[in-house]
Amino acid sequence: xxxxxxxxxxxxxxxxxxxxxxxxxxxxxxxxxxxxxxxxxxxxxxxxxxxxxxxxxxxxxxxxxxxxxxxxxxxxxxxxxxxxxxxxxxxxxxxxxxxxxxxxxx
Amino acid sequence: xxxxxxxxxxxxxxxxxxxxxxxxxxxxxxxxxxxxxxxxxxxxxxxxxxxxxxxxxxxxxxxxxxxxxxxxxxxxxxxxxxxxxxxxxxxxxxxxxxxxxxxxxxxxxxxxxxxxxxxxxxxxxxxxxxxxxxxxxxxxxxxxxxxxxxxxxxxxxxxxxxxxxxxxxxxxxxxxxxxxxxxxxxxxxxxxxxxxxxxxxxxxxxxxxxxxxxxxxxxxxxxxxxxxxxxxxxxxxxxxxxxxxxxxxxxxxx
Numbered sequence: 427x428x429x430x431x432x433x434x435x436x437x438x439x440x441x442x443x444x445x446x447x448x449x450x451x452x453x454x455x456x457x458x459x460x461x462x463x464x465x466x467x468x469x470x471x472x473x474x475x476x477x478x479x480x481x482x483x484x485x486x487x488x489x490x491x492x493x494x495x496x497x498x499x500x501x502x503x504x505x506x507x508x509x510x511x512x513x514x515x516x517x518x519x520x521x522x523x524x525x526x527x528x529x530x531x532x
Numbered sequence: 533x534x535x536x537x538x539x540x541x542x543x544x545x546x547x548x549x550x551x552x553x554x555x556x557x558x559x560x561x562x563x564x565x566x567x568x569x570x571x572x573x574x575x576x577x578x579x580x581x582x583x584x585x586x587x588x589x590x591x592x593x594x595x596x597x598x599x600x601x602x603x604x605x606x607x608x609x610x611x612x613x614x615x616x617x618x619x620x621x622x623x624x625x626x627x628x629x630x631x632x633x634x635x636x637x638x639x640x641x642x643x644x645x646x647x648x649x650x651x652x653x654x655x656x657x658x659x660x661x662x663x664x665x666x667x668x669x670x671x672x673x674x675x676x677x678x679x680x681x682x683x684x685x686x687x688x689x690x691x692x693x694x695x696x697x698x699x700x701x702x703x704x705x706x707x708x709x710x711x712x713x714x715x716x717x718x719x720x721x722x723x724x725x726x727x728x729x730x731x732x733x734x735x736x737x738x739x740x741x742x743x744x745x746x747x748x749x750x751x752x753x754x755x756x757x758x759x760x761x762x763x764x765x766x767x768x769x770x771x772x773x774x775x776x777x778x779x780x781x782x783x784x785x786x
Contacts, residue, residue, distance in 0.1 A: 437769060440769065441769055441770065441771055443658070444655075444656075444657075444658045444771055445771050445772070447658030448655060448658065448771060448772070448773055448774075448776075449775075451653050451658075451660070451741065451743075451776070452633075452773070452774065452775040452776045453775065454739065455635055455739055455740050455741065455776070456633065456635050456775065457739070458635070458638040458639070458739055458740075459638060460637075460638045460641035460642055463641075463642060463643040464642065464643070465638055465639060465641075465642035465644070465738070467738070467739055488642070489642075489738040489739065490642065490644040490647070490738060492643065492644070515775070519774065519775070
């Protein structure tokens, strides 16, 4: 490969990784739900916290460090639904990205 | 019906035209995006009463000119917007903030009394960072997007902001940044620093970085809530932003 080819390959890799980062930032910011006035990030921590308890109601901290009395099953259901919606969209967008062979086709 | 459901919620956008730019037109379009994606009513705060729009309008005197890059800029009524907002819980955005998702709904449905953008996503580097104010290096907040309740805490922040605006020369010297032009971002950064017990409290949005499309981002096309852009100076580098709310700062590229 010529030096120009190598440079172009590096630039292409930069674009590709940046596209993944754009998508990750967009999708991660959508992994948020509201319940009982609290804002909760939908992530592994939340699922573990909700699933390790057998209480109907429990107090947990929301994203802004406010203690909120939550209905455990309701919040778990809400979070799972949001998680699935966002992950489906994430996969769809990702598949579209990998099919773009050149930045000119965007 | 719970108290949470009874409170009024809406969005306000302040806009004052200059000789060369139609900020009110931008505000009307930004408001339509808020209606569509967040299903919130919108009130435009401006000095013109007969604007062509479905949004509510509150008429106020045009603020003093705060020239930027040799252009008129009437941005100095931000500190008054707590008093002017007709809503119990308010989303406040700049007219160049393009709502393209319903992501802010979760934050609007929350109860935090005051939240302002702090983390910034850079679409050229893919990094999330917090900018700093001058040599004092306070965390910089961006007045571009804010949520506040009519509450003691939010009221204090706006009162502090009025005080800082009034004594701008002093605060710019104390926190060691350039005094001209006057920046709402800096006013509110200092207000948040003070109201939060000298930086003990973080008023930034959680999990919602501000996507700043600044002078390093060349807009190629904006269509269907999606921005295709190039990185200035690199002919091969092109990318797109989708499923994100966007701060489109380069008005001449739209």
